[in-house]
Structures are given as structure tokens and as C-alpha cells.
């Protein structure tokens with residue numbers, strides 16, 4: 457039996473990129489490393505939570521003491537999250553592809569002289585929004601990320617309302633912060649009651665601070 461301030465709480469964390477198939481050998485993807493999502497999953501487990509990590513393809517090792525569910529596409533990620541419900545805590549740290557190819561080919565598309573494949577895109581499901589807006593069995597605390605380069609808190613506050621989630625970790629990725637390609641993140645935590653500005657710290661430290669903040673949230677009685 458797990459010990460710690462989050463013992464008895466169930467958490468779902470999404471991490472990594474998604475891969476959206478074009479045909480059996482090609483896909484659309486992005487450069488997400490999965491470092492932040494995996495760090496959050498590890499930190500929640502360290503505080504005693506029962507964690508399901510739904511992750512796209514990454515180079516990160518599966519965290520010990522966490523149930524890792526590997527997926528590829530956004531639709532698979534949503535289905536795996538739904539299958540892991542009910543949960544008390546959801547943290548959506550994945551970089552989900554906004555679009556997928558409307559009808560992926562069953563066979564490898566052949567290169568034909570002078571002809572380009574007509575790739576019709578369609579919108580992917582928004583996992584954070586879908587889980588936030590559940591009317592039945594909504595997790596008590598749903599948390600998303602926002603990467604912003606300007607008006608960070610203003611944009612994150614608008615995103616919080618648009619998605620219907622409880623907290624947004626706004627990540628200042630403007631060039632001055634060195635976040636892109638660097639190891640440190642500069643976070644502003646936007647909640648119902650305002651904004652907390654965190655100092656620059658590593659992704660591991662962001663995971664630990666978020667897990668501690670979540671534990672504090674449940675301890676101070678905001679459990680619904």
C-alpha cells in the first residue's frame with residue numbers, strides 16, 4: 457500500500473508527442489521529448505498516487521511504480537485516458553497533434569512522377585477539453601499546459617476558460633527564457649484564485665513542485 461500525501465488518489469498523466477499515420481510507414485509528429493510529462497508522473501507516484509501514464513513514443517524510460525500505457529495517435533491517447541477513468545487528478549502534458557490525415561491509406565502510398573498525394577487533414581480530439589468538460593465522473597482536478605511567448609498569463613487565463621480545466625501551467629517559452637532547447641522551465645500557475653509565479657527550474661523540479669502543490673490542494677480541503 458502506497459504511503460504519502462497522495463495515497464489513495466488516482467492520477468492520469470499524458471506525455472510525449474502523438475504520431476498520426478499517413479499510411480502504414482509514414483506519420484505526422486512533433487518534437488516533444490516527454491520529459492515534463494514523465495517527470496510529473498514520477499513525482500505524483502513518489503507522493504503515493506496511483507498513476508497511469510498515457511504516453512506517445514518517447515526516449516524516456518517507463519517510470520518505476522507507474523502504469524505506462526503506450527499509444528501512438530491522439531485518438532488512441534483519448535481512448536486510453538477514458539479507459540483509465542475514474543481518476544482524481546488529470547495532468548495533460550502531451551503535445552497532441554492538432555490534426556491528423558482524414559483517411560490514412562491502408563497500403564504504402566506509391567511515389568508517382570509528377571503527382572503529389574492529396575493529404576486532407578482533419579481536427580484531432582482535444583483530450584484536456586474532453587476530460588475537463590465531462591458531466592459524469594469528471595476528475596476533481598484537471599490540469600493543462602500552455603506554451604506562450606507573450607502575454608503569458610493573459611493567454612493562459614483565456615485557455616483555462618476555453619478548455620474548462622482547473623489549472624493551467626503556463627510555460628513562458630519566449631526566447632529570453634531559454635526554455636526552447638534548454639533544461640529549465642519558467643512556469644506561471646493559473647488557478648481560479650489567481651496566478652503563482654514560479655522561479656525558473658528544471659522539468660524534474662517542475663514535476664515535484666506541481667505534485668506538492670496538488671497534495672496541498674487536496675489537504676486544504678478543496679477535494680471537489
Ligand code: C5P
Nearest residue numbers: 548549550552580581582583584600601
Ligand atoms: O490548445 P493547446 O494545444 O495550446 O493546449 C495545450 C494543452 O491542451 C496541453 O495541456 C495539451 O496537453 C492539451 N491538449 C490535449 N489535446 C489536444 C490538444 C491539446 O490534451 N488535442
